[in-house]
Amino acid sequence: MMTDKLITLILMFFAYAFLGWCIEVTLKYFQFHRFINRGFLTGPWLPIYGSGAVLITTAVNGLAPMESSVGTTFVISFILCGAVEYMTSFFLEKRFHARWWDYSQKPMNLHGRVWIGNLILFGLGGVLIVKLFNPLLFRLLGYMNFRLQEILTLGLSCIFAADYVMSHFVLKLVKTGVESSKADDTEAISKEVRLLLHDRSYFYRRFAEAYPEVIYRTERIAARMEAIKAETERLRLEAERRAAVMKEELAVNLEPTARVKNTIIEKQAALIDLLYREDTASDEMKALKHEVEEKQAVLQKRGLRGRPER
Numbered sequence: 001m002m003t004d005k006l007i008t009l010i011l012m013f014f015a016y017a018f019l020g021w022c023i024e025v026t027l028k029y030f031q032f033h034r035f036i037n038r039g040f041l042t043g044p045w046l047p048i049y050g051s052g053a054v055l056i057t058t059a060v061n062g063l064a065p066m067e068s069s070v071g072t073t074f075v076i077s078f079i080l081c082g083a084v085e086y087m088t089s090f091f092l093e094k095r096f097h098a099r100w101w102d103y104s105q106k107p108m109n110l111h112g113r114v115w116i117g118n119l120i121l122f123g124l125g126g127v128l129i130v131k132l133f134n135p136l137l138f139r140l141l142g143y144m145n146f147r148l149q150e151i152l153t154l155g156l157s158c159i160f161a162a163d164y165v166m167s168h169f170v171l172k173l174v175k176t177g178v179e180s181s182k183a184d185d186t187e188a189i190s191k192e193v194r195l196l197l198h199d200r201s202y203f204y205r206r207f208a209e210a211y212p213e214v215i216y217r218t219e220r221i222a223a224r225m226e227a228i229k230a231e232t233e234r235l236r237l238e239a240e241r242r243a244a245v246m247k248e249e250l251a252v253n254l255e256p257t258a259r260v261k262n263t264i265i266e267k268q269a270a271l272i273d274l275l276y277r278e279d280t281a282s283d284e285m286k287a288l289k290h291e292v293e294e295k296q297a298v299l300q301k302r303g304l305r306g307r308p309e310r
Contacts, residue, residue: 020049077126
């Protein structure tokens with residue numbers, strides 16, 4: 001026989017799972033202008049909302065003797081709901097090769113599974129749950145005797161379990177379709193899955209409509225993405241190498257002629273100093289050296305070596 005506390009938590013789970021479903025359906029109606037039955041389950045409930053509410057309530061009640069401020073409730077909700085969303089996304093992707101939501105384009109996201117905007121909403125929602133909705137829910141349950149609560153809990157649990165089993169078969173079919181697909185991009189796989197589910201019963205078609213933006217991930221897609229990443233890196237390195245070569249060629253081509261001439265003269269003079277020995281030089285070498293010195297003197301008088309470069 002279930003205890004009063006356990007029954008309260010189970011009914012709380014279903015209440016907030018239903019409330020979460022209503023929120024999701026409303027948001028998607030404004031986005032797509034039509035009714036979309038959200039969630040993996042067919043019934044009007046989203047377990048992730050119910051689980052989050054139960055975890056928040058349990059954690060806050062556990063800390064109540066020591067701390068029960070609004071700030072503490074916000075932080076607890078922020079962390080717990082973020083962890084639930086992240087782990088749910090991770091599990092579903094690993095289990096069924098698909099990512100049902102992706103926040104990669106949102107600011108301050110973690111692996112695309114959670115992002116700061118939702119986490120703040122989770123924190124605020126947790127405060128509303130603890131401070132506003134839970135008192136109303138407990139008051140409503142207080143009007144029901146224990147026997148009625150027990151019957152309601154058992155009935156909802158049985159329907160939920162049957163819904164889960166049916167939805168599990170749908171997800172297995174989706175997983176089979178993804179794994180057997182020969183496509184190498186998520187859009188093509190999405191079309192194949194929708195076609196696969198189109199001619200089946202409502203339970204299968206509903207799932208395809210519930211997540212029109214699902215991102216499918218297979219080993220083939222992962223391999224292609226790695227190949228694209230490697231090719232992008234190769235092109236980047238090649239572009240950097242070519243840019244360095246062009247920079248060097250440009251520096252050579254733009255070097256002023258006067259500087260080139262001066263450099264040649266300086267290097268020739270240095271070479272002569274290294275090779276010329278007065279005691280061993282022939283008369284011809286001495287004459288050549290004297291002639292070079294005279295020409296250098298002429299250039300110096302003309303100011304070519306001291307003229308600003310252009």
